[in-house]
Amino acid sequence: MKKKPMAKPEPPELMEELAKKLKPSTDVMQIPLQIEKKQALLFYLKTVVDGDKLQNMIIKPFFEMSSIEHFESYINSLPDKVDIPETNELLIKITQGFVLISIQDRLLLFDIKKLNSDAVQQTVMEGTVHGPQLALSESLETNLNIIRQHYHNPDLTVEIIQLSDKTNRSIAIVYDSHTVNKKVLNQITSKLQQLKEPLVQSSGDLENFLTDKKYNLFPRTLLTERPDRIVYNITGGKVAIFVDGSPNVVIAPVVFFDFMTAMEDNYHTYWVSFFGTVLGYFGLLTCLLLPSFYVVFTSYAPEILRTELALTVTASRVGVPYPSYIEVLFMLIFMELLTEASIRLPKAISAAATTVGGLILGTAATEAALASTVMIIVVAAVAISTFAIPINELSFSLRVLRILLLLFTSLFGLSGLIIGFLGILMHLGNIDSFGEPYFRFFQKNKNEEKKVSNG
Incomplete structure (x- = not known):
């Protein structure tokens, strides 16, 4: 028209x-x-x-x-x-x-606009020891400049789209025209142009609006603040979506294993990176399965454990007045409350308040026989393992999944745990991200294995 x-x-x-x-x-x-x-x-x-x-x-x-x-x-x-x-x-x-x-x-x-949000920020969500320490800003022009400085390639293409919401916010689609999947690019562009939401405040809002199914348990796009991760994904043929006023970027399409990739792994030797990757997957399995395994070992199949260990776990539960699944659920809920409190409280007091609250809660629960000492160790291991997952979006999904697995295990024992875990794997194999299968490694292009200079 x-x-x-x-x-x-x-x-x-x-x-x-x-x-x-x-x-x-x-x-x-x-x-x-x-x-x-x-x-x-x-x-x-x-x-x-x-x-x-x-x-x-x-x-x-x-x-x-x-x-x-x-x-x-x-x-x-x-x-x-x-x-x-x-x-x-x-x-x-x-x-x-x-x-x-x-x-x-x-x-x-x-x-001649005034930009008060163009200061480049420090990385907050995805910190590294050896990698770049600066993230993005809330200015679209500044963010595009940062990516251009990291990616000196004439194939880098930037398309600006004006949203039709009440803010008339600008969105930039950034990709490598040589390696990008044209079908995925057209799908993303079409969705952005057809977006009819009244208000898009940030990249997190846009991430939800781009997803067709509103009740997804697993994230279909990746939200990142790191320029090196953005460049790494653009080199691999993916699309980066910048929102003016947001310091985060939406990357699509993604696969499950993208959420388990830490940028720190690119700055170490092979064996050090391999060890970090193994720790990440061990943390994933621990935070997802350990609460359910505790219920299985204490209530349904204690014979799986060695006799000495089974007796130790049983002795620790002496005086606890309710079944193990109630004990686990009780402690998991309070752990989630502490996690949410650490996010909501002011930074000056959040660390001290949640640490003291956790210590008092654990000590009081064991002394009052509301939870066993082994249960306190399990909850601590689950909390630590959750924080070992590189991308927070996946850890949020796992916090919900472990409750669902606990429900299946409480109802059907070891069989319920196995069926629930297989159900999760089947669900992962049945979903996609902008037409790309979700539960597989991303198909590599010829240029993807090239090392990208970070500055």
């Missing part, structure tokens, strides 16, 4: 029309510039425009130029100049930090 050409009212009339639509905002500025025979008119929102840049780029040169023709030539040569859109789109541009200039009955539009 072709855009209708914008009606051409006189520049002052257009600015008056824009000002009426922006009322009753008090930050609307209409600044006339005049000296001798030179005249110009500025229209912008003071709260979103960089005043220093406006002064040095527009206002100061206006008074220094010898004629209005020289000033107009200078203005036309500036790299921040953009085309004038239709009136409704022009209004959106003004709210984003663009400045409208009227010179000799000509309208010019310039990008």
